[in-house]
Amino acid sequence: MSTPTQLHSDGQIVLEKDRPGQPHRGKVFAAIHAHLDDLPYYAGGTVAKLISEGYTGYIIRTSNDEKCGGRTTAENILSNEQDHVRMARALGFKDVFDFYYQNHEMDGISSIDIRGRLILLFRMLKVDTVISFNPWGHAEENPDHWVTGRAVEEACWMCGMPNDYHEHLEAGVQPHPVTERYYFYARPGQPFNRVVDVSSHIQKKVDAILECKSQGGGDSGSQLRARLAKQGKRLPLLGNDDRTANREYVRQFLLDDDREYGKEYNLLYAERFYYLDQRRPEKSKVDQYVEKNAVSL
Amino acid sequence: MATGMALGGAPAHPAAAPPPDLPSKFTPAAYANPASRYGPFATPDYYTYADDLVIERNQPGKPHQGKVLAAIQPHSDDIPLYAGGAVAKLIDEGYTGYLIRISNDEAAGKTAGYGVVQNEIDNHAVAKALGCKKAFSFYYRNHRMDDCAEIEIRARLIFLYRVLQVNTIIVMDPYNHYDENPDHLVAARAAEAACWMAGGGKDYPEHYKAGLKPARVREKYYHARSPQGHNLVNRVVDISSYIDHKVRSNVANKGKGPAGAAGARLRQQLAQEGRKLPSLGNDDETANFQYVKQFLMDDWMRLGERFGLQYAEAFRYIGPEPNYRENLRKYVDTNAVAL
Numbered sequence: 001m002s003t004p005t006q007l008h009s010d011g012q013i014v015l016e017k018d019r020p021g022q023p024h025r026g027k028v029f030a031a032i033h034a035h036l037d038d039l040p041y042y043a044g045g046t047v048a049k050l051i052s053e054g055y056t057g058y059i060i061r062t063s064n065d066e067k068c069g070g071r072t073t074a075e076n077i078l079s080n081e082q083d084h085v086r087m088a089r090a091l092g093f094k095d096v097f098d099f100y101y102q103n104h105e106m107d108g109i110s111s112i113d114i115r116g117r118l119i120l121l122f123r124m125l126k127v128d129t130v131i132s133f134n135p136w137g138h139a140e141e142n143p144d145h146w147v148t149g150r151a152v153e154e155a156c157w158m159c160g161m162p163n164d165y166h167e168h169l170e171a172g173v174q175p176h177p178v179t180e181r182y183y184f185y186a187r188p189g190q191p192f193n194r195v196v197d198v199s200s201h202i203q204k205k206v207d208a209i210l211e212c213k214s215q216g217g218g219d220s221g222s223q224l225r226a227r228l229a230k231q232g233k234r235l236p237l238l239g240n241d242d243r244t245a246n247r248e249y250v251r252q253f254l255l256d257d258d259r260e261y262g263k264e265y266n267l268l269y270a271e272r273f274y275y276l277d278q279r280r281p282e283k284s285k286v287d288q289y290v291e292k293n294a295v296s297l
Numbered sequence: 298m299a300t301g302m303a304l305g306g307a308p309a310h311p312a313a314a315p316p317p318d319l320p321s322k323f324t325p326a327a328y329a330n331p332a333s334r335y336g337p338f339a340t341p342d343y344y345t346y347a348d349d350l351v352i353e354r355n356q357p358g359k360p361h362q363g364k365v366l367a368a369i370q371p372h373s374d375d376i377p378l379y380a381g382g383a384v385a386k387l388i389d390e391g392y393t394g395y396l397i398r399i400s401n402d403e404a405a406g407k408t409a410g411y412g413v414v415q416n417e418i419d420n421h422a423v424a425k426a427l428g429c430k431k432a433f434s435f436y437y438r439n440h441r442m443d444d445c446a447e448i449e450i451r452a453r454l455i456f457l458y459r460v461l462q463v464n465t466i467i468v469m470d471p472y473n474h475y476d477e478n479p480d481h482l483v484a485a486r487a488a489e490a491a492c493w494m495a496g497g498g499k500d501y502p503e504h505y506k507a508g509l510k511p512a513r514v515r516e517k518y519y520h521a522r523s524p525q526g527h528n529l530v531n532r533v534v535d536i537s538s539y540i541d542h543k544v545r546s547n548v549a550n551k552g553k554g555p556a557g558a559a560g561a562r563l564r565q566q567l568a569q570e571g572r573k574l575p576s577l578g579n580d581d582e583t584a585n586f587q588y589v590k591q592f593l594m595d596d597w598m599r600l601g602e603r604f605g606l607q608y609a610e611a612f613r614y615i616g617p618e619p620n621y622r623e624n625l626r627k628y629v630d631t632n633a634v635a636l
Contacts, residue, residue, distance in 0.1 A: 097503055110446035116453070117503065124507045167433055167453060171460040171507055 014275070015265055016196045022054030029129035029180075030122065031093075032060045032152050034106070034144035035068070036080045037209070037216025040087060042184035043131050044205035045198025045258065046271050050129075051092040052201065058125050059084075059093045062114065062148045064100040069214035079214040087211035091204055097121060107143035111151055118155035119165055123173045130156060134183035134274050137190040145186065156181065179279045185261075185272035192272035195261060199268040202255070209250045221249025327527060331599045336555050338378050339596030341521045344611060347531035351614070352604055353383075354535045359391030365461055366392040368429070369454070369468040369488045371399045371442065371480035373419045374547070374554030379520040380467050381427060381543035382536025382597070383610050387465070388428040389539070395461055396424040399450065399484040401436040405553030412439075415552030422549035427542060433457065443479035447487050452501060454491035458512035459504055466492065470519035470613055474527040481522055492517065515617040520610065532614035536597065537607035543597075544589045560588025 031047055033039040039047065039059065051057050061084055069076030081098060088096045099117060101109050121127070133140070133149030140146050158164045160177025168174075185192045198205065212218040222242035228234050237252060238245035255269065262270035283291070319325060327343040368384045370376040376384060376396065388394040398420045406412020417434060424432035435453060437445050457463070469476075471485035494500040495512035505511075521528040536543060547556035561581035567573050576591055577584040594608065601609035 095506070097506075110448050112446045113449045113452060116449055117501070120456075120507065121503055124503070165453070167457055167460070170433075170457070171509060173507055 013192070014194045016194055018049065018197065018200055019053050024050060025054035027054065027128045028056045028058070028126050029131060030058045030060055030125060030127045030178075032062065032118070032130060032132040032148060034061070034063045034133070034142070034148045035065050035103070036061065036084050036087065036214060037212040038133075038145070038184070038186075039131070040091070040205065040208040040212055040216065041254075041257075042186055043182065043271055043273070044091060044208045045201045045269060046182065046196045046273070047091050047093075047131065048201035048204035048208075049196065049198060055129070057091070057093045058095050058097065058121075058127070059088045059091075060097040060099070060118070060121060062099045062101055062151075063103045063106060063144050064098075065103050065214065067103045076214060083211050083214050083218070087208050090207040090211050101144075104142070104144060106147040109147070111147065114147070114151040115155050115158070116165060118151055119159040120168060120173065122155055122159040122178055123168060123176045126176050127159075127178050129180040129182070130178050131182040131273075132184065133186060134190055137183070137186055137274075139187040139189055141187075149183070153181075177278075179277070181276040181278075183274040183276070185274070191274050194273045194275040195265060195267075196271045196273065197262070197265070197267045197269075198258065198271050199262070202258070202269045205258075205269075206247060206250050206255075209254060210246050217250065217254055219246055220253075221245035221247065224249060330596070333596045333599075335592040335595050338374075338555050338593070340600050340611070341528060343527045344521070344530045345528065347529060350531050350533065352533045352535060352606070352609075353614075355386065355538055356390050361387060361391035364392050364464045366394045366465045366467065367397055367458065367461065367463045368394060368427070369397045369399065369466055369484065371469065371478070371484040372405075372439070373398055373402050373416045373423060373552065374550045374556070375469060375481075375522075376427070376467070377423050377543065377546035377550060377556070378554065378593075379469075379522065380518065380610055380612070381423075381546040382539045382608065383518060383520075383534045383612065384427045384429075384467055385539040385542035385546075386534065386536060387467075392465070394424075394427065394429040395457075395463075396420065396427070396429045396432040397454070397457060398432070398434040399437055399487075400439045400442060400480050401434070402439050402553060404439040412552060419550050419552045422551075423546045426546040426549045437480075440478070440480060442483040445483060447483055450483065450487040451491045451494070454487055455495045455501055455512075456504060456509070458491055458495035458514055459509040461512075462510065463495070463512050463514050465516040465518070466514060467518040467520065467612075470521055470528055472519075472528075472613075473522050476522050478522070485519070489517070517615040519613040519615070528611070529613050530611040532612045533600075533604050533606070534610045534612060535601070535604075535606045535608075536610050537601065540590070540594060540597070540608045543608075544586055544594060547589045547593060548585045556585070556589045556593055558585055560584035560586065563588060 029050055031039050047057060064077045065080035066073045066077045069079045085096055130152055132152040133145045135146055135149035135153045156178035160175050162175045209216060210218045221238055222245045225238045225245040237248050239248060258269040261272050262268055327345045329343055330340040333339050366387050368376045401413045402416030403409040403412045406415055420434055421432050466488060468488040469481045469485040471489045473481060476482055492514035495514055551557040560577055561584045564577045564584040576587050578587060597608045601607050
């Protein structure tokens with residue numbers, strides 16, 4: 001059920017369904033998240049969908065995830081780094097970038113430094129579309145999320161301005177504006193104006209979550225299976241091996257939100273976003289007016 | 298004028314009588330520079346000379362061919378005033394030179410807008426006068442750079458060092474004691490830290506995916522800032538053959554600094570009084586050049602005289618590290634025995 005925060009500017013929520021062929025061929029998106037498991041949960045299905053429809057995707061992780069993984073700080077950094085590469089591969093990303101800012105402490109870093117790095121990447125990769133945190137999303141208690149979201153939002157338009165970091169031109173890196181944004185629906189109550197049908201891409205999303213072992217529950221199934229075995233019990237749902245246990249656990253227990261978001265639209269699974277389209281029409285209003293009204297001298 | 302011994306008691310190069318008021322039990326640790334007769338913008342109050350001080354003289358041919366020099370200055374007049382001769386010399390000896398200005402120089406001008414425009418023009422003109430291939434400006438706000446994120450300035454310099462493949466930098470000394478201008482210290486610290494980070498694989502690895510290569514910045518020339526400076530000097534560069542380049546780079550600074558069109562202004566003022574200085578010649582261009590050479594280069598002449606040179610600039614020079622790995626390999630090759 002829609003509430004005022006969920007409405008598009010024209011009062012509608014747009015339902016984005018699968019599109020035939022490769023309508024996005026030649027376009028590039030960057031998914032920017034702070035932690036290993038952010039992107040897979042908030043947008044794993046949408047990423048898989050956009051790549052299947054022709055986009056080239058890149059993933060950028062801004063933190064080093066040192067606080068999560070159940071091991072020492074150093075070991076957590078390593079295991080999250082390795083999981084991140086595998087998770088990106090599962091979703092079909094072309095390349096992976098890690099900035100390694102200190103986990104949970106990104107509100108202490110220089111916002112202009114992270115923005116500058118994103119501007120270089122957006123230009124270098126010729127990013128048309130970003131998928132990231134809503135920098136204005138309420139109830140966001142994790143500073144890494146909003147710091148990342150703000151830097152992404154600012155970098156999107158500045159990367160199209162030639163006077164920002166003009167030295168990039170020296171390396172042949174040209175200005176390139178980002179014109180479409182998908183902001184995560186990360187916390188209850190955050191606004192959304194687009195629901196993406198990810199039903200046919202849910203397996204990819206599951207595959208991505210399965211790689212989130214340091215954090216994100218990717219091996220929860222096998223852990224539960226082992227625990228039950230010690231008690232002389234088993235769950236038939238979890239099958240007879242760890243891989244099956246993990247996959248079925250994710251499918252059964254970790255996709256409730258996606259199922260819930262889809263229900264209203266009779267979809268099996270859906271993801272929510274606040275979508276911003278800043279693509280310019282081929283002809284501006286002035287061009288159209290001139291075309292219609294210009295007369296010979 | 299006080300003179301004395303170098304730090305550590307080693308004999309300093311300039312021989313002079315001991316200072317009369319300093320008891321003999323003390324060994325002076327710094328030398329006072331002769332005060333300028335015509336302006337404050339040259340050598341600092343004191344230099345401390347290292348006992349391995351080198352006079353860098355002209356080198357024949359193009360010994361630096363293939364090497365890249367970045368002259369980094371917070372403001373458009375810093376390199377011309379303090380290191381213009383050395384920059385011109387190194388470029389003449391084969392370096393490809395680039396000039397990087399960190400601030401926008403808005404504090405010098407009729408309005409901030411006029412100031413930044415004139416200083417932008419000046420920065421390009423300075424680069425041209427010194428023979429630099431290109432000039433860059435970062436445009437951080439003048440006199441407010443202690444409000445900037447130093448890490449971001451450093452990141453931009455790392456990018457430039459890598460894309461330009463810089464081998465050597467000339468910049469304000471990051472350890473300029475008593476420097477009251479925050480822009481100087483921030484720019485110098487960023488430039489220094491960027492040198493070694495630009496060579497590493499882990500700092501800003503995304504640069505490599507953009508096609509950049511690590512930069513090997515192996516040489517640094519740090520210059521002092523007058524008059525507050527109290528600087529360690531281990532290299533005196535003979536700029537006698539390049540004094541006119543230095544003069545022209547100072548004349549190029551119309552928007553700020555003591556040079557620019559000061560000669561023409563003095564000439565016009567004297568003309569209104571019915572007088573003239575013959576040394577200023579008969580036109581504004583000559584007046585500007587001669588004014589700078591006669592009055593503003595005075596300190597560099599006095600510094601040169603102390604080392605038997607016509608004109609000199611002084612630096613804290615940091616050269617390439619020894620090849621430790623190669624030395625170790627040679628030792629092993631020489632001394633290893635069969636098991």
